[in-house]
Amino acid sequence: MTDKDWAEMMNKSPQTACKMLIDEYGDLVYAIVINKLKGTADHETIDDCVSDIFVEILRNTDKFLLSRGTLKGFISAIAKNTAIDTFRSLSYRHSVTVSADSEDVVLPPASDRTDNEIEDRLFRRHLWDIVKSLGEPDTTIITCQFFYDMTVQNIADKLKMSYAAVQKRSSRARERIKKILLSEDYF
Amino acid sequence: MNKKRKTDEIEKLTALDDDSVEEIAEVCPFLDESHKNRLYALCEKKLNADKNEKKSILTENHDTEYILTKSKKKPIFRRLFFTAAASFTLIVGVTALTLSAKYALHRSFETEKKDKSGNKTLCEISIESNDCEENNADEIPQRLVTNGFNVYNYPEYLAFLQGIPKNKNFYKYTAADSYGAINFSLKDLNNDKMPELLIYNDDTLIGIYVDTEDSSVAEPLFDMDDPPLLSLCEFDVIRYKSSDEPLTEIYYKYIGGKELNVIYGMQSFYYKTFNNGELYEDGSEYAYYAVTKDRLPDEGHGWDGERYSFPDEAYRMSESDFENTRNKFSEISIDHIAALPLYEIIPETENVSK
Numbered sequence: 141m142t143d144k145d146w147a148e149m150m151n152k153s154p155q156t157a158c159k160m161l162i163d164e165y166g167d168l169v170y171a172i173v174i175n176k177l178k179g180t181a182d183h184e185t186i187d188d189c190v191s192d193i194f195v196e197i198l199r200n201t202d203k204f205l206l207s208r209g210t211l212k213g214f215i216s217a218i219a220k221n222t223a224i225d226t227f228r229s230l231s232y233r234h235s236v237t238v239s240a241d242s243e244d245v246v247l248p249p250a251s252d253r254t255d256n257e258i259e260d261r262l263f264r265r266h267l268w269d270i271v272k273s274l275g276e277p278d279t280t281i282i283t284c285q286f287f288y289d290m291t292v293q294n295i296a297d298k299l300k301m302s303y304a305a306v307q308k309r310s311s312r313a314r315e316r317i318k319k320i321l322l323s324e325d326y327f
Numbered sequence: 328m329n330k331k332r333k334t335d336e337i338e339k340l341t342a343l344d345d346d347s348v349e350e351i352a353e354v355c356p357f358l359d360e361s362h363k364n365r366l367y368a369l370c371e372k373k374l375n376a377d378k379n380e381k382k383s384i385l386t387e388n389h390d391t392e393y394i395l396t397k398s399k400k401k402p403i404f405r406r407l408f409f410t411a412a413a414s415f416t417l418i419v420g421v422t423a424l425t426l427s428a429k430y431a432l433h434r435s436f437e438t439e440k441k442d443k444s445g446n447k448t449l450c451e452i453s454i455e456s457n458d459c460e461e462n463n464a465d466e467i468p469q470r471l472v473t474n475g476f477n478v479y480n481y482p483e484y485l486a487f488l489q490g491i492p493k494n495k496n497f498y499k500y501t502a503a504d505s506y507g508a509i510n511f512s513l514k515d516l517n518n519d520k521m522p523e524l525l526i527y528n529d530d531t532l533i534g535i536y537v538d539t540e541d542s543s544v545a546e547p548l549f550d551m552d553d554p555p556l557l558s559l560c561e562f563d564v565i566r567y568k569s570s571d572e573p574l575t576e577i578y579y580k581y582i583g584g585k586e587l588n589v590i591y592g593m594q595s596f597y598y599k600t601f602n603n604g605e606l607y608e609d610g611s612e613y614a615y616y617a618v619t620k621d622r623l624p625d626e627g628h629g630w631d632g633e634r635y636s637f638p639d640e641a642y643r644m645s646e647s648d649f650e651n652t653r654n655k656f657s658e659i660s661i662d663h664i665a666a667l668p669l670y671e672i673i674p675e676t677e678n679v680s681k
Contacts, residue, residue, distance in 0.1 A: 154374075155371070158367060158370055158371070158374075159367055162363050162366050162367050162370070163363060166358045166362075166363050166366060167352040167353075167356035167357055167358050168348075168349060168352040170352070170357050170358055171348045171349070171351050171352035171357065172348055172352075174357070175343050175348045187365065187366060187369065188369065190366055191366050191369035191370045191373060192373070194366065194370045195370050195373045195374055198370070198374065216345065216349075220345075261343075261344055264343050264344075264347065265343070265344055265346075265347055268343065268347045268350070268351070272350070272354065279354060279355065280354075280355045283351055283354070283355040284355065284357075287351055287355075288355075288357050298359075
């Protein structure tokens with residue numbers, strides 16, 4: 141589906157266009173949202189956020205048509221912003237006011253945090269490269285288990301493998317990752 | 328904001344860079360078809376909530392009390408008006424049916440019925456619609472009531488049989504309402520076979536046959552005290568299908584009694600469709616669906632002002648499963664599972680050949 145195809149379909153049948161959008165970019169949007177909300181939101185909230193993103197995209201179609209960017213870029217931008225908004229909303233909802241006298245109060249993070257962020261980000265990128273290099277089905281198993289937070293049973297169902305096989309492959313794959321990182325003096 | 332939460336936030340917002348995330352989506356896509364359908368249903372619900380100033384019928388119907396309460400409130404002037412209109416229509420006969428359904432709460436007309444011997448008798452048919460707002464009368468099913476049977480009629484000429492007189496060989500009813508002419512034929516070919524109702528829109532068969540557990544007894548399909556609730560749901564499914572892909576058959580299981588209050592909870596639909604003669608992606612001429620109580624989500628139904636949406640793919644089933652289900656249904660013998668109707672629906676659109 142080209143961007144033009146989609147824009148035309150949006151004019152003809154918004155419902156079909158919405159389906160096309162989810163078919164084509166659903167996985168990307170889901171990955172973006174998971175990346176931002178993992179560990180913070182449950183699956184229901186994540187689905188809700190993903191649907192919010194598509195609704196937002198459909199509501200702002202005219203903005204995309206007027207822009208010169210690609211649909212993918214447009215979608216990614218909306219997805220990221222919406223996911224971050226959702227994250228902040230969840231954080232706000234769970235926030236607790238703490239007395240300044242409390243022992244739990246911790247000072248703001250140190251100024252060298254930015255360096256750490258960059259290091260973390262580079263490390264994660266490198267880690268993903270290693271996971272990719274594992275080959276299938278290990279790449280999928282590790283990604284599903286640690287990026288999508290799927291259970292071993294769900295991964296087994298998805299890959300049509302036995303529970304034990306998934307568990308075993310996951311364990312071996314992690315060993316391999318550890319060895320690679322050790323050999324690169326990451327620890 | 329304490330340090331821990333601040334750290335958490337930074338971690339979440341910088342977990343992986345954009346390129347990595349994009350690669351993950353390509354290398355390891357997460358969504359399967361049913362998940363995509365769920366997302367689509369969620370989107371549609373949200374979009375509908377945006378643009379629908381008038382409430383979805385389905386949304387309203389989730390609230391049983393709402394329907395029941397609503398139907399009891401008839402403005403006096405309207406009662407008077409329509410009582411007068413009903414009397415008038417009785418006198419002038421069939422032509423009185425041209426009164427707009429939007430204003431008709433109770434209408435009656437006379438029509439002709441014939442048996443095979445050619446004897447003609449007059450049979451009174453009255454049309455009752457639920458009490459409803461004038462501006463959305465189209466959304467409320469009407470009920471055709473005869474001495475022998477009741478038919479729930481919807482604007483798309485969908486009908487529902489409620490009870491059948493026994494030992495009637497052949498009747499043909501011609502009726503007309505604001506949606507056009509509809510002919511009703513009722514057949515009971517012999518005592519061993521089930522009574523059959525065929526419904527035509529002009530010459531096009533859009534009708535139904537009804538099967539009952541015991542052919543010697545014409546059982547009503549619904550609890551007469553509470554019929555519209557279920558029929559609305561039935562029609563919601565069919566209405567959508569008829570406006571897009573023609574529905575060729577629908578089987579449903581109905582369990583009566585007080586569980587009627589649970590509108591969706593006690594229903595299962597099994598239906599098959601054909602796509603204007605085009606083959607489906609799996610090469611078959613028909614697609615088979617099961618909408619059962621454990622698979623019917625709250626989301627996924629929406630009225631967008633023109634039609635209902637329905638996430639088909641979530642309910643696809645194989646032909647063999649469909650056939651097995653049909654067979655199982657035939658064998659069910661529970662008092663409250665009163666019937667197994669087969670709908671044969673042809674929509675209003677001209678592009679469907681049967």
